[in-house]
Amino acid sequence: MIRVLVAEDMHIIRGALVALLQLEPDIEVVAEVANGDEILEVAQQTGPDVALIDVDLPHKDGLTAAAELREQLPQCRTLILTSLGTPGTLRKAMAAKVGGFLLKDAPADKLASAVRGVAAGQRVLDGELAMAAYDTVDNPLTDREIEVLRLAADGAGPEEISTVLHLSAGTVRNYLSTAVTKVGGRNRLDAVRIAREAGWM
Structure with missing residues (x-):
């Protein structure tokens, strides 16, 4: 049994x-x-x-x-x-x-x-x-890009993310833009969805 x-x-x-x-x-x-x-x-x-x-x-x-x-x-x-x-x-x-x-x-x-x-x-x-x-392809995102996307997924904007990660807001915007491009998203929310569905974050 x-x-x-x-x-x-x-x-x-x-x-x-x-x-x-x-x-x-x-x-x-x-x-x-x-x-x-x-x-x-x-x-x-x-x-x-x-x-x-x-x-x-x-x-x-x-x-x-x-x-x-x-x-x-x-x-x-x-x-x-x-x-x-x-x-x-x-x-x-x-x-x-x-x-x-x-x-x-x-x-x-x-x-x-x-x-x-x-x-x-x-x-x-x-x-x-x-x-x-x-x-499926390997994760194209760096650890820092994943970290930035996770915070964005929780509703944080570039300024808030920059405070949490001790980066400039411009650097955070660059990470977000690069992550969106790498995963083929339309915007940061779409990038978060794609990354989650692929198991990258």
């Missing part, structure tokens, strides 16, 4: 996942959690073979929780479930050394199959997404 922990903050989706898995004769859901910071403690108490974890969880994101599980409970394998099917998200999941990565819009029969594969020690990945991640 494959013992599964389900971590999903949306009650209806979590209930549907549990119901689907409970239909399988070789799978038993031993725990359900709604917050990322509950995963490790509950996993230590219940001893699941596989943790099915949504990427976007409150209090602690799913990839951080997956990395903690890998370090402190290595016998529990992780299957990441997400609606964020971007190559950047997949690269982050791979960097966290998760056992599998499944999109929320995948057919229902793929869920149990993915759980079985991960439990058996296989890497389970969406094929098209894996190819997209393989084909």
Whole structure:
């Protein structure tokens, strides 16, 4: 019997996942959690073979929780479930050394199959997404450009960013302009969106 922990903050989706898995004769859901910071403690108490974890969880994101599980409970394998099917998200999941990565819009029969594969020690990945991640270019942004874009993403203007980073406002504007050009954005907000979707920031 494959013992599964389900971590999903949306009650209806979590209930549907549990119901689907409970239909399988070789799978038993031993725990359900709604917050990322509950995963490790509950996993230590219940001893699941596989943790099915949504990427976007409150209090602690799913990839951080997956990395903690890998370090402190290595016998529990992780299957990441997400609606964020971007190559950047997949690269982050791979960097966290998760056992599998499944999109929320995948057919229902793929869920149990993915759980079985991960439990058996296989890497389970969406094929098209894996190819997209393989084909994407490396991050063209420097560390400083990423830092400036992050602050801009939080709503800071060039003057505020220059104060935080101890740079002149003109230098900050140059970093923003260069970052927008490198990622092919229309403006700084578009550059932030592109960089986030690519997993560069």
